[in-house]
Amino acid sequence: MTLTPLIRRPITDGWTLQATAGPVPDALRTQVIDVPVPAEVPGCVHTDLLAAGLIPDPYLDDNEALLAWIGRVDWTYRTTFSWGPDGHQRHDLVFDGLDTVARVEVNGRTVAETANQHRSCRIPLDQAGLLREGENDLVVHFTAPVPYANAQSVALGARPRPYPLPYEAIRKSACNFGWDWGIATFTSGIWREVRLESWSTARLAEVRTHAAPDGEGGRVAATVHIERADAARTATDDLRVRLRVDEAETVVSMPAGDDDVTVQVQLDQVERWWPAGYGEPHLYQVAVDLLEAEETVDTAERRVGFRTVKWDTAPDAAGTPFTLVVNDQPVFVKGANWIPDDALPVRVDRARYERRLRQALEANLNLIRVWGGGIYESDDFYDLCDELGLLTWQDFLFACAAYPEEEPLRSEIEAEARENIVRLASHASLVLLTGNNENLWGYEDWDWKRRLDGRTWGAYYYYDLFPRLISELASHVPYAPGSPFSPGGQHPNAEEHGSMHLWEQWNRQDWLTYREHRPRFVAEFGWQGPPAWTTLRRSVSDDPLTPESPGMIVHQKAMEGNVKLAAGLVPHLRVPDDMETWHWAMQLNQAIAVRTALEHFRSWAPHTMGAIVWQLNDCWPVTSWAAIDGDERPKPLFHALRRAFAPRTVSFQPRDGGLAAIVTNDTGEEWSGTLHVRRLTFGGDVRAAESLGYAVAARGTATLALPSELAQTDAANAEFLIADAGDVRGTWFFTEARDSALPPAEFDLEVSPAEGGSAVTVTATSLVRDLTFLVDKVDPAAHAEEGLITLLPGERTTVRIRHEGPLDAAQLAAPRVARTLNELVSP
The missing domain is CATH 2.60.120.260 (Galactose-binding domain-like)
Known part of the structure; x- marks a missing residue:
């Protein structure tokens, strides 16, 4: 038959x-x-x-x-x-x-x-x-x-x-x-x-797969639970399970009277799965077949990667680290938080996921944290992360609130957790499941204990249910009860222990105070900025459009958001009077704030071993913390991420009352050479110079103290430091831009055709700070691959602009398109 x-x-x-x-x-x-x-x-x-x-x-x-x-x-x-x-x-x-x-x-x-x-x-x-x-x-x-x-x-x-x-x-x-x-x-x-679904005899009700490396080879295990069409036939069906991994396969019989079986395949040699920046994300095709006699009656397919993963939380002299280790290699996490990519999530298809995740790679990210106030994303999302080598950190869906532990929620939450642990645990990209977002912190610091008055708040889920289910269903997946979280039982947002969230800067303090913190791992921090100009004008039709016009306020959801934007700008830049320049100033300040924080956090590696920016994406057109707005357009913050998360960076950081140059090498090879440091006037004249040798180990950081003739100046408003290590550059300005004598930006542009758009060659005739082309104003589909460019007088660089329609030098040089920090200095 x-x-x-x-x-x-x-x-x-x-x-x-x-x-x-x-x-x-x-x-x-x-x-x-x-x-x-x-x-x-x-x-x-x-x-x-x-x-x-x-x-x-x-x-x-x-x-x-x-x-x-x-x-x-x-x-x-x-x-x-x-x-x-x-x-x-x-x-x-x-x-x-x-x-x-x-x-x-x-x-x-x-x-x-x-x-x-x-x-x-x-x-x-x-x-x-x-x-x-x-x-x-x-x-x-x-x-x-x-x-x-x-x-x-x-x-x-x-x-x-x-x-x-x-x-x-x-x-x-x-x-x-x-x-x-x-x-x-x-x-x-x-x-x-x-x-x-129509079926007979039995079906694959649950399939859990796990790929584990073993020396040069590897082992794939599949644990299968079947549902039978007729429960009375448990001992009479001729059922077997076949596991296929590439060309290898194993077949086992279902135990008599049992609906569960584990089957394994051993491979003599496999390629490891590595995250972005550390190697190739090798994947293997897995098929689990349910057989009756010799016929296949149901099949489940997965792709797996062979890698080991753990989080190092062994206490050290400074507290408790929170270090991701993949294949025995510590990984500095360069991450961004992810929210649903559309407030109507049904509109997000595989192609849109791929666009967004490829943008993440372009920004030099290696991890996406799926935040607990959204959704468990579709299989397409996690499949793409596997393919691209993007690590994923998945929150269970609990955010910023006390959650009841009573029925009917209690049973629903257990069923939901069980299903999604099974669905996600086979993905090579998944390196952490987390109990909630900020609920442990909220219980301690947000007056919950008094207001709850004895009611449940979710502790059962975070400390009992979820770890128990993970142990049962996916013991290979690491778990943390919350974000932020301190593994040793300290305050959940303790700076010295585990992961922390830094929000005082945006809410109450200046972004310069990021430098006052040395966290072990930052799972959330960020700064607001408006969306791209084209996105803003498409979604808000106010006439006149102002920072406080009705539509702008509707599209600003943060409490006192515009007040915080202005308060965060004034210490650094002038507040513009016209709307387009206000828009640019707020976008630029967002980018500089996050760039400053990321350079600081990276400079402390390996004490600090990760920073996850809030946030990568938006779900609609809005002023927010996102690097990519709700119409899929990158903001200047995108360029800040790309530069600050580059594999090799140089930055200046305060150290021991002075200044140091920090050379960061997040590649698999040693980086050595000479760091050329100069103290220059804004006109480009050299006031002091020093050549410092460096040799930075693979995945390492070197701190080079600067001599006083470089680190000190009597003309703080007219001089700056620049350090070059080959084509990697860092800068340091001795005073805030608004208090400086920075001249207007002067530069020439040449535009030539290039694959996918145009190549724009910029030649500076003055010091140009943070030049960024807001090309969506000329072509809504255009995108500049580089931004936040600083050039010395006489220096030249080429920026590729992706676009389809015609663009010329006059359009790109227009003051509303080619924007710089320089224009935000003079009152």
Whole structure:
């Protein structure tokens, strides 16, 4: 007899959407209540209403407020699907993601009720008379998330959180309710794939794979749990599991009466998986086949990488390190935090993930931290990180709030954690699972203990449930109870121990005070800046546009954000009067703030062994901490990351009352040579010079103390230091730019055709600081590959500009396009 393998039939066609209860605006009642709206699945209410032309873009002006009603309305999705007898015993309706509180009906009967965006749902449809030959009706009713969360908050008891709506009372993306960089969308919808799965005898219910290097070779283990179509046949089925890794394979029989088995393949020689900057991310194809007799009835495929990973937290004389070690090689983490790339996450496909992650590589990042207030990203995200060598740090989805430990959340959270540990643990890129974002810190410092008044706050999840599940399901994956976290039981945000978050600089202090800290690892810090000018003008139509005009305030979510922007600028640069220069000043100050911090943190390696910037990306057009804005355009901060995270850098840092040149080498080879240090006037005249020999070990740092004739000056407002090690340069200005005698920037431009755009040759005729081409003002699709360029009088450099349409020197030299720090000095 020929057996038919498991059949997966996506249910994507014929979906419609209707509002069923709640405050639908009168003008839309006929269109969304009386008449079905065509719906796309996967999708959400917002994308369907947008496609039908029934709502304005929520990302423009103040449309967010106009569309808040969507989250207070119940919605219903409907379709039909065909089915006929196919010889299989079992037929399961599978939802990979329902957002969020849903009731599922098949042919008029309720078959499931769910309330968790972060897990899948499998519904057997084998009850008598439920699945019928021919057309079957499928209906999914969604309860409005805002009133549901409010009701759950009352039932479970109020908990401390930083925002008004109780996102901690519902298993839904926290930032979906709004954040200090994010729009509140309150989505509902079938946001991941839905399908009918038909099968017989058994299926692969859970497959856990782990690749471990062993000398020159390696071992792949697959632990398989099966579900049987007929539980009474546990001892009679002729079931086997085959594990294939490249050309090697092993086959084992399922134990009689058991639904679990582990199978292993040993390879004599393998290539290690390495993170970006440390080697190639070699991957191996793995297939797990469930066999009945000689026929394959189900298959699961994975890609694995052979590497070891641990975090060194052994106490030392300075406290407790937090050092990532991959393949026995300590790794300086050059990271950025990741939020959902769109506030309507269904719009993010593999191509968009790849664009963003390749930008991360271009910025010299080697790690992405998936923040706990968002989502567990799709398989495409983690697959791409595996391919690109981008390490991933995944938070469990708990952020900045006390979370109830009672039912129904308790069981939902366990099921959600179990599913996502299994789904993610095979990825070579995954190097850390973390219990939460800032909740341990909040419990200690944010007055939670008094306000909780004895209520639970999530400790059970972070200290008991998650480590227990990881030990059971993926013991090879490191775990930390939170971020920040001190491994020795000290205050969770202790500078000397483990990971820490640094937010006092943005909130209350100047960014120069980053230099007052020597953390072991920085998991969050950052500075705000507006999006690219084209992105800003697309999303805000204020006339006149000012820093405080209504649309600008809507697109600034941080508490007193503009006040902090101005307060952070004034110590360093003049506050401009015109809007475009204000925009440039705030973008530049953001870039300099983060560059200053990163150069400082790197200078202390190996005491400090990582810095994760907040944040890489945006989810809509907004003034935020992101390096890439909501329209996918890099900001000047992107160039700051690229330069500060370069494999080899030179910077000047205060040391022991003087100055030192810090030479950092994050490559696998020794770097030696001569560092040429000069003290120059702004006109380029040499006041002092010294040549210092250096030899920096692979992955090492060298500190070169500067003699007083270099480190001291009587003309602080008109002189600076420059250090050159081959083509690597560092600079130091003795006083703030606003207090200096920096002249206007003068330079000439020549533009010539180049592959993918143009090559712009810049020749400076004065000292030019932080020259950056805001080319989106000329061509919205254009992007300059270099920015924040400092040139001495007479120096020349070439910048490649990616673009499709024509660009000429006059356009690029326009004062609103070619911007410098120089113009922000004179009052």
